[in-house]
Amino acid sequence: MPLGQTLTPRRLDIHALSTVRCIETPDGIYVSCVCGGVTWQLWMERRWPGQHHYAFDHAYDRFIPLRAHETIRFWRVLAGLSDPGPWHRMSRQSLDRHILALRVADARAAGVGERVIAESLLGQPVARSADWSDLSARAQFRRLDSLANRMIAGGYRDLIGYPLSRRV
Known part of the structure; x- marks a missing residue:
């Protein structure tokens, strides 16, 4: 494990991020926030029940490499690391x-x-x-x-x- 990293869960307070918008609908909560100069859009199935651990859930389809890249990118920005940039850009x-x-x-x-x-x-x-x-x-x-x-x-x-x- 790299120096300075631990397995302890990292607490994320969505409301502490800049320009957070939460829209509650019957099917879940849509969150839009700016972190690291990038606008991120998240969706949660249920209301926030309090302080719990959450995990990213991805559909296993052709776009899994794209979703995995964006998940890692979001994690890096939240951890204060450099942003690797968006998925392959079109020339x-x-x-x-x-x-x-x-x-x-x-x-x-x-x-x-x-x-x-x-x-x-x-x-x-x-x-x-x-x-x-x-x-x-x-x-x-x-x-x-x-x-x-x-x-x-x-x-x-x-x-x-x-x-x-x-x-x-």
């Missing part, structure tokens, strides 16, 4: 690609043509429609359109636990 390039895909979907829904969308979003002007089939912009547009259609069909949920996916 700037991937984020920009998803934003472009959503813009393509919006433009398609508004009835704008492929060439006009590609010219405005990708910045590659097409002088003649005969040149459109030979340009890399067309292939890039088609990939963005395909991504947009997958996101509209439910793939947007994969972004919640990125890089974990609901696909096998």
Whole structure:
């Protein structure tokens, strides 16, 4: 065991954390608090019966690595240790690609043509429609359109636990 750590339980007074909001509902208590500069959201099944020990309970599904990471992260912040940061962040390039895909979907829904969308979003002007089939912009547009259609069909949920996916 590292120096300075013991097995004694650590007492956590939720109300001592900054900007705590507790909302009691019939199914439990929702707690929102700021600790270590991060806003944490917790849910407890029952009313606080007094001074007891609590444990984290996680569903055993595909998102367990994400939940475990956030639990350890919360514990580290409460213990005064450095925050390891959020779960794997999406790269700037991937984020920009998803934003472009959503813009393509919006433009398609508004009835704008492929060439006009590609010219405005990708910045590659097409002088003649005969040149459109030979340009890399067309292939890039088609990939963005395909991504947009997958996101509209439910793939947007994969972004919640990125890089974990609901696909096998």
